[in-house]
Amino acid sequence: MVDGESGRSQAVGIDLVAPEVFAPMLRRLALAALGIGIGAALLSAVWLSWPYAILLGLVVAVPTLGYVFAFRRRRMWLSGSVISAHRLFGERTVDLAAATGVQxxxxxxxxxxxxxxxxxxxxxxxxxxxxxxxxxxxxxxxxLGLRKLADALAASELAAGAAVSEILVHQLRAEARDAALGERPLYRGVQLVRAKDSVSSVVLSDQEVAQLL
Structure with a gap:
């Protein structure tokens, strides 16, 4: 019984693209930024004093190095019904069980x-x-991420939560049988918005969500 409860509450990564996928590229980007920064410092030292040259090198390298660090830190996890989003500074948690809106x-x-x-x-x-x-x-x-989200949303008291949970379950079934994109609810949701020729973000209405099933 304890093992079962532990399994249900185990944190599951829900990043669409895990940072590890980009790790080699990010390392190369960080090394390139560091090299350019050092090069800028050495070159500027020809006509600037060393403190100013080093400062210029930092100005060149630090923004890119900061971006790499921030990107590597960004992660999202789902533990039970709680989503934890790691950011550069701190962490945000949102409990699906206490959700006041699901879209x-x-x-x-x-x-x-x-x-x-x-x-x-x-x-x-x-x-x-x-x-x-x-x-x-x-x-x-x-x-696994879709399944955990579907389970958490199904436990929500919101009708919208139950509806989206059903969408995710249908998506899982479509993926399991390797269905064509046109048979996958999430893709159909994208197609609905593309048909509107919208250039900004669009919230699917209750009627549109129902059409995805």
Missing amino acids: LLVFPGRLSRIVLKVTAGPDTQLVPLAMYTDAGSGRELHP
């Missing part, structure tokens, strides 16, 4: 994203669920 939000474009928007009191958290290109390829949140 599906689509960001259209050449690379369109569909995300889960959760509001709990003054806090709002976006959880990317999938992204699709115009060419019909893309990336979807891994099955």
Whole structure:
């Protein structure tokens, strides 16, 4: 019984693209920024004093190094019904069980994203669920993450939470049978917004969410 409860509350990563995927590229970017910064400092030392030359090198290198550090730190986890989002400074937690709003939000474009928007009191958290290109390829949140989100939303007292949970369950079934994109609810949600030729983010209405099933 204890093992079962521990398994249910175990934290699961829900990043659409885990930072580890970009780790080699980020290392190269950090080394390149460091090299350019050192080069700028050495070159400027020809006509500037060393303190100013070093300062110039830091101005060149630090923004990129800071971006790399911030990107590597960004992670999202789901433990039970609680989403924990790690940022550069601190951590935000949102409890799906206490959610006051649950929506599906689509960001259209050449690379369109569909995300889960959760509001709990003054806090709002976006959880990317999938992204699709115009060419019909893309990336979807891994099955375990979808399953845990569906379970947590199903326990919500909100009708919208139950509706989105059902969408995620249908998405899981479509992925399990390797269905075509047109049969996957998340992709159909993106297509609904693309058909509107919208250039800004769009919240799917209750009627549109129902159409995805």
